[in-house]
Amino acid sequence: MNFGFDDQQELLRQEIRKLLEERCPMEEVRRIAGSESGHAPELWKQLGELGWLGLALPEEHGGAGLGWVDLAVVFEEAGRVLLPAPLVSTILAGAAIVDAGSDEQCRARLPALADGSRIGTLALFDAADQPIPSGVTLRAEADGQGFRLTGEKPYVADAGVADLFVVAFRSGKKAQEVGLALVDGEADGVSVETRAGIDATRRQGTLRLDGVRIAADALLGAPGDAWPAISRAFDRGAAAVTAEMIGAAEAMLEMTVQYAKDRIQFGSPIGRYQGVKHPLAEAFVDIECMKSLLYYTAWALEESPDEVSFSVSKAKGLASEAFTQIGISGIQLHGAIGYTEASDVHLYLRRSKWARTAFGDEVFHYDRVASLGGL
Amino acid sequence: MDFNFEPEEEAFRQEVRAFIDANLPPAKMRQDPKSIAAWNAKLAEQRWIGFSWPRQEGGGGGTLVQQFILKEEMANAKAPPLGSDFMGLAWVGPALIRHGSEEQKRRFLPELLAGKSLWCTGYSEPDIGSDLASLQTRADREGDEYVVNGQKIWTTLAHLASWIFMMVRTTAESESRYGGITCLLIPMDSAGIEVQPIPSLMGVHSFNQVFFENVRVPVANRLGAEGEGWKVVMGALANERSGISEATGMERHLEDLKELARRSTRGGRPATSDSAVRQEIGRYEARISAMRLNGIRNLSKQLQGQPPSTETSVNKYLRGALEIPMSNLAMSLLGSESQESGKWQIQSLAFHGVVIGGGTPNIQRNIIGERILGLPKD
Ligand SMILES: Cc1cc2nc3c(=O)[nH]c(=O)nc-3n(C[C@H](O)[C@H](O)[C@H](O)COP(=O)(O)OP(=O)(O)OC[C@H]3O[C@@H](n4cnc5c(N)ncnc54)[C@H](O)[C@@H]3O)c2cc1C
Numbered sequence: 001m002n003f004g005f006d007d008q009q010e011l012l013r014q015e016i017r018k019l020l021e022e023r024c025p026m027e028e029v030r031r032i033a034g035s036e037s038g039h040a041p042e043l044w045k046q047l048g049e050l051g052w053l054g055l056a057l058p059e060e061h062g063g064a065g066l067g068w069v070d071l072a073v074v075f076e077e078a079g080r081v082l083l084p085a086p087l088v089s090t091i092l093a094g095a096a097i098v099d100a101g102s103d104e105q106c107r108a109r110l111p112a113l114a115d116g117s118r119i120g121t122l123a124l125f126d127a128a129d130q131p132i133p134s135g136v137t138l139r140a141e142a143d144g145q146g147f148r149l150t151g152e153k154p155y156v157a158d159a160g161v162a163d164l165f166v167v168a169f170r171s172g173k174k175a176q177e178v179g180l181a182l183v184d185g186e187a188d189g190v191s192v193e194t195r196a197g198i199d200a201t202r203r204q205g206t207l208r209l210d211g212v213r214i215a216a217d218a219l220l221g222a223p224g225d226a227w228p229a230i231s232r233a234f235d236r237g238a239a240a241v242t243a244e245m246i247g248a249a250e251a252m253l254e255m256t257v258q259y260a261k262d263r264i265q266f267g268s269p270i271g272r273y274q275g276v277k278h279p280l281a282e283a284f285v286d287i288e289c290m291k292s293l294l295y296y297t298a299w300a301l302e303e304s305p306d307e308v309s310f311s312v313s314k315a316k317g318l319a320s321e322a323f324t325q326i327g328i329s330g331i332q333l334h335g336a337i338g339y340t341e342a343s344d345v346h347l348y349l350r351r352s353k354w355a356r357t358a359f360g361d362e363v364f365h366y367d368r369v370a371s372l373g374g375l
Numbered sequence: 376m377d378f379n380f381e382p383e384e385e386a387f388r389q390e391v392r393a394f395i396d397a398n399l400p401p402a403k404m405r406q407d408p409k410s411i412a413a414w415n416a417k418l419a420e421q422r423w424i425g426f427s428w429p430r431q432e433g434g435g436g437g438t439l440v441q442q443f444i445l446k447e448e449m450a451n452a453k454a455p456p457l458g459s460d461f462m463g464l465a466w467v468g469p470a471l472i473r474h475g476s477e478e479q480k481r482r483f484l485p486e487l488l489a490g491k492s493l494w495c496t497g498y499s500e501p502d503i504g505s506d507l508a509s510l511q512t513r514a515d516r517e518g519d520e521y522v523v524n525g526q527k528i529w530t531t532l533a534h535l536a537s538w539i540f541m542m543v544r545t546t547a548e549s550e551s552r553y554g555g556i557t558c559l560l561i562p563m564d565s566a567g568i569e570v571q572p573i574p575s576l577m578g579v580h581s582f583n584q585v586f587f588e589n590v591r592v593p594v595a596n597r598l599g600a601e602g603e604g605w606k607v608v609m610g611a612l613a614n615e616r617s618g619i620s621e622a623t624g625m626e627r628h629l630e631d632l633k634e635l636a637r638r639s640t641r642g643g644r645p646a647t648s649d650s651a652v653r654q655e656i657g658r659y660e661a662r663i664s665a666m667r668l669n670g671i672r673n674l675s676k677q678l679q680g681q682p683p684s685t686e687t688s689v690n691k692y693l694r695g696a697l698e699i700p701m702s703n704l705a706m707s708l709l710g711s712e713s714q715e716s717g718k719w720q721i722q723s724l725a726f727h728g729v730v731i732g733g734g735t736p737n738i739q740r741n742i743i744g745e746r747i748l749g750l751p752k753d
Contacts, residue, residue: 261751269750284747295668
């Protein structure tokens, strides 16, 4: 029993923080987020070289063989600086292949995700954006040993830069008859439309598939049987986003605490007044809760898979609710300066609004907690 | 990060379960003083009262993790508390172990562990509550004795206690606010002490006011050095807050609340399919799990030698923030039945005391804001 990061993980955190402070200060984040693609290839290449992208991938496929507790550290630090990179997406795509793919598929696909030469992402749910089996509607027609996929996925993270999509499709009428396939961005019939979102550091777009051919070796697991793998991929996504939310919420709290120490009104730093102090204390309490629940989830992802869904829904539900409130207080306690384009707090507010619904908001997750808790 | 218990720890859990199966009185006997006394005697034989205290102090020498397992198993089995002297075990004993002389430990700890003494706690005064450091009850040194004059209030169990764990002022506040505070251990049967009951809103006699008039206390009964009482009491308060906010009690409330939801209806449909009810219960479950894990995280810090401190305010605050809506939801599910006596009626009144005792939510938020986040004091 030990609820803490080990020395190696603390070291990893220091390394990442130092690098991101140097390479990714807020001006740079703003520059990347303001660019057309929202992506910085040089930075991305560096993340690959440092081994962060393959941190939890098996060593024989170009990874470092570490696990989700280590990933939690990386995601927290990425969230802290609002890292504008398809880090979560690529890691989730790799994890889905490890989870549901064959040895052959791992050998063929993982090294390029680990070194960053290809960017991956998940494309799980369709127009209704519901993380339930009926939320997968994309049509598949049998075609020899494989399928042809037709339809669209409107909310695909990092769609504009991704080279490899892990796509869920419907293979039969029964609720759970769904499949999972690897689709290359270059394949015939694949197109992507990107749009500006609420958080410029988080791009999403529509993936369109028009009769895209899926050979048998591009299927992850047996078609018609993929719901458990899709559900696990969703849970990992919720865990990754929660970890990023912790870093971002903590940064927003720190900025606001600093402002409350510096800003003088009525002759005192505003942080002396309880109308300011108490919401900040509540934010601290909430972040402690987010950490406890997420760290347990990260551990369970490696050591206790049966607990993951329950645990991650507690974490993501609480994080969605709490970070939303931290965003609201963060802006309000800055006064009008917080309502300007120039202030960095609004970037965190935008992140809170993006992250709230990514991989399920609190309404979805609290309901799932109720179900898994026996109601 | 490792939430697995060691094989020895799992074996200990099995040992606790077997003990419970063999010895726990049936549910209807768990309020009966005789069967509680018999239960406590068996626990004492196991050295499970004061289990994590060092063996040379008469404790069980258990690890903090074993102690956690013991408490969790007892709570799951709905067993009565470990030992009858809640305050003595939760903070007076640990304060004695940390600050007491060898002589004091020999004198107080065996009685405490055997349940032969009962402790109460004298911090609050009529004019002093949240602002504890302003306390006024005086202790003036006369030779080998202190002479204590003043008044304490809200003193839980003072009418039954044999000892009071007291905070007094040995130097005027104007000269030294924190450095003027000293901790004394005073027998409740001392000449000059008078206890008057204050009925609580529950209609029961649980707390009191206690008057001190020229009460003579030997210097040997001072815990820690003169003027170091603030430090002693801050440690004791951290233990009190971590005791108050153990998640096990909240887990039990949550189970009861789910049970109630399963047998209730809303708008003619099962309450368990009402989305407002599901949202609320999902939210409590997430937060109570977080409390449990926060507790384990604090425990991990203690295992590395850091005594409990300001982090205990997090769970103390959470407990207050959960007790209130949870009992409100329960009362709403009960509807008119809530007006009749029952667990939730008691709970919905009792939690008001739990939220205040050990420091109010405002004070917890001040502690977090000032001592953790470093904001200016108000
Ligand atoms: C059931 C119960 C058992 C108790 N048992 C004991 C016991 O055994 N021994 C003992 O010594 N005491 C005991 N207490 C007393 C308890 O510790 C105090 O009631 C508590 O610390 C608050 O003090 P107070 O009642 O004087 O309220 P006050 O301090 O007068 O506070 C009144 C209100 O003002 C708020 N307030 C005060 N100061 C501030 C501030 N700076 N900023 C914002 N808000 C503020 C408080 O939050 C509260 O809401 C018990 C209390 C209860 C309810």
